[in-house]
Amino acid sequence: MGLKNAIFSDKKRYITGISLIIALTLLLWINNSYLIWFVLGIAFFIGLVESLRLFKCPNHPIIFLFAILIWIGALFNARPLESGIFFTMLLAGFLAYKQSIESKYLLAFIYPTLPFLILYATYRDFGIEAIIWLIATIAICDSAAYFGGRAFGKTPFSPTSPKKTIEGVVVGVIFAVSIGSILGIGVFHQNFFVSLFISLIVAISGVLGDLYESYLKRQAGLKDSGNILPGHGGILDRFDAVLFGGIAMHFLLYFFSSQPNQMIVF
Secondary structure (H helix, E strand, C coil): CCHHHHHHCCHHHHHHHHHHHHHHHHHHHHCCHHHHHHHHHHHHHHHHHHHHHHCCCCCCHHHHHHHHHHHHHHHHCCCHHHHHHHHHHHHHHHHHHHCCCCCHHHHHHHHHHHHHHHHHHHHHHHCHHHHHHHHHHHHHHHHHHHHHHHHHCCCEEECCEEEEEHHHHHHHHHHHHHHHHHHHHHCCCCCHHHHHHHHHHHHHHHHHHHHHHHHHHHHHCCCCCCCCECCCECHHHHHHHHHHHHHHHHHHHHHCCCCHHHCCCC
16 A cells, blocks of 8 residues: 555544544643643553453452552652552562462563553653653654555564564654654753664664564454554554653663763662
8 A cells, every 4th residue: 555545544543643642732731740640540551451451361450459559659759660660579479479360460560560650750750841752752753654664665574563664664763863853952952962862762662662562462362452542452552662662761861861869870
């Protein structure tokens, strides 16, 4: 299918996409910490349900209890990631103690939990500017890769995601790095080379996140992780790249931080 046909081939996908863009723009414009915590929390719990489905784990109340504890703890803890790791450790101990709950529940729990916590921590630590930089870089990479693949794609990228092409991925990363580097300078006031490097790693991490989600779906025999977003699938289908990219951005922003109280300790 050519580029022109690709633009008009899936109206439902584009309607959902436009709706998400409008909702996300409003959320970022309002920039209320409690609202962002709440919206991310809703996305997190939906993503957790989808993750359990991908790992073929029936819903279990203890999993959601720990998820509630983690997300409430994130609101009141200055370091939400550490509180999440603490509660995840307790969950691991509980699973080992009970033995009646399969160990794969732990990975199904960790997959959405830690990335969502890191996304929230990125907002808490570096502000809305970092979230705008992250989302814009990932969105540009995803969109450019989609249309670049339709227009120029010939070489399969990976058996895990047969619709992706190397040409599409390269186009996506180039566009993401080009625009992301400018955003890093203009929005977050990083120097050009730091902005370029962070944008590059975030874009590549986003591609890997999308690939990992595809891998889980193939293992589970599912087309989508869910169906809450018409034309896009589930929360994890839409935000897999953002979650992986967020991990990279949070680490790199700390790594390149010039503020002593924000330097990461090894």
